[in-house]
Amino acid sequence: YPPSTWNLSAPPVKRAPDSHSAHTPTQDEPPEEPQTSLPSKPDDDEGTPASRASSPSSTPKAALNGVADSPAIPTFTLNEHESETQNEDDEDEDDSEDDLPAPSFPAMNSAQRASAAPSIGLMAPPSKSASMAPPPKPSPSLMAPPPRINPSNLRALPTTSSQSMRVPTNGPLPNRGPVPNRGPPAPNGGLAPTVKTPNARGKVLLSPGHSPLDWANLQRSGKNLAGVTSLLRVTPSMLKEMNGRKGKPAWSSYQGKVYNITPYLPFHPGGEGELKRASGKDGGKLFMEVHPWVNWDNMLGECVVGIMVPEGQAPGVSSLEDMD
Numbered sequence: 001y002p003p004s005t006w007n008l009s010a011p012p013v014k015r016a017p018d019s020h021s022a023h024t025p026t027q028d029e030p031p032e033e034p035q036t037s038l039p040s041k042p043d044d045d046e047g048t049p050a051s052r053a054s055s056p057s058s059t060p061k062a063a064l065n066g067v068a069d070s071p072a073i074p075t076f077t078l079n080e081h082e083s084e085t086q087n088e089d090d091e092d093e094d095d096s097e098d099d100l101p102a103p104s105f106p107a108m109n110s111a112q113r114a115s116a117a118p119s120i121g122l123m124a125p126p127s128k129s130a131s132m133a134p135p136p137k138p139s140p141s142l143m144a145p146p147p148r149i150n151p152s153n154l155r156a157l158p159t160t161s162s163q164s165m166r167v168p169t170n171g172p173l174p175n176r177g178p179v180p181n182r183g184p185p186a187p188n189g190g191l192a193p194t195v196k197t198p199n200a201r202g203k204v205l206l207s208p209g210h211s212p213l214d215w216a217n218l219q220r221s222g223k224n225l226a227g228v229t230s231l232l233r234v235t236p237s238m239l240k241e242m243n244g245r246k247g248k249p250a251w252s253s254y255q256g257k258v259y260n261i262t263p264y265l266p267f268h269p270g271g272e273g274e275l276k277r278a279s280g281k282d283g284g285k286l287f288m289e290v291h292p293w294v295n296w297d298n299m300l301g302e303c304v305v306g307i308m309v310p311e312g313q314a315p316g317v318s319s320l321e322d323m324d
């Protein structure tokens with residue numbers, strides 16, 4: 001830091017108490033003046049020492065006015081390098097340095113200037129409007145939003161095929177419309193069942209102890225639900241006689257097997273009357289029209305009587321292999 005230069009140009013006697021502050025010399029000046037005088041300083045540094053000494057723009061106006069009018073005001077010059085050069089050359093001529101231009105601040109060899117970019121000293125200071133301007137905004141290219149991702153690219157799974165594989169959850173289920181062959185079509189276009197049942201699906205209110213769970217428990221109870229001691233060869237005439245009337249059991253065939261549906265009548269969710277319609281004959285068609293999703297053989301597995309055989313064959317079946 002240039003204490004020697006300061007001592008040469010700033011009289012300590014008339015210095016203000018806070019004159020040691022670096023900003024003191026410029027406080028007496030209009031704020032615009034340093035900015036107007038500074039631009040000429042780098043050019044002067046590049047010029048010859050003679051031109052710098054004679055150029056009024058080589059020193060701040062404070063120095064020009066202060067030296068002439070008020071020597072008590074410390075002045076500094078931007079030609080610090082020149083002053084130091086002269087000091088090195090003429091160290092003994094301390095008095096002659098009073099005529100030198102005021103030292104620059106900060107000094108050319110100061111840490112402030114050393115830390116700054118080398119080109120700063122050669123660059124013109126920004127104008128007042130430029131110094132007050134906000135920082136430049138990033139270019140639009142930097143502020144561009146990220147590219148939008150097409151939502152269709154996020155889902156690789158096909159939607160149409162997966163949806164087509166789904167079972168409709170709130171739509172009408174297949175074969176859950178009105179029970180066929182049960183009267184004229186409904187006035188509303190067949191959306192509601194024509195059969196008067198306690199609910200829309202034609203289910204009936206089962207008596208206590210006849211729930212599906214009760215039927216399952218009954219099948220596991222080991223009771224003889226078929227009503228026969230051995231599997232029978234059932235002819236069509238035999239099946240027709242077992243229609244549930246006159247104290248006879250109700251038999252019904254399904255896919256070549258004959259079942260005793262009598263014990264299941266009070267458990268049938270569709271009601272006894274509906275189930276009796278299949279008595280004494282093949283009930284497969286009615287069954288499939290109403291509820292093809294129901295597993296007949298599983299529901300009536302313990303009610304198997306025998307297999308259907310052509311008319312004229314001897315009744316009685318001795319083994320299950322014949323049924324399969």
Ligand code: HEM
Nearest residue numbers: 201202203269270274275277278283286287290294296299
């Ligand atoms: C003998 C064999 C049969 C068995 C094991 C059987 C079993 C069942 C079962 C488990 C249900 C309830 C279905 C459900 O909740 O999804 C049901 C309902 C019903 N069944 Fe049957 N059924 C048989 C024969 C029949 C026959 C022959 C008819 C008509 C001629 C019939 C008419 C109905 C009706 C109207 C319902 C109520 C509507 C419905 O649940 O969708 N069933 N049956």
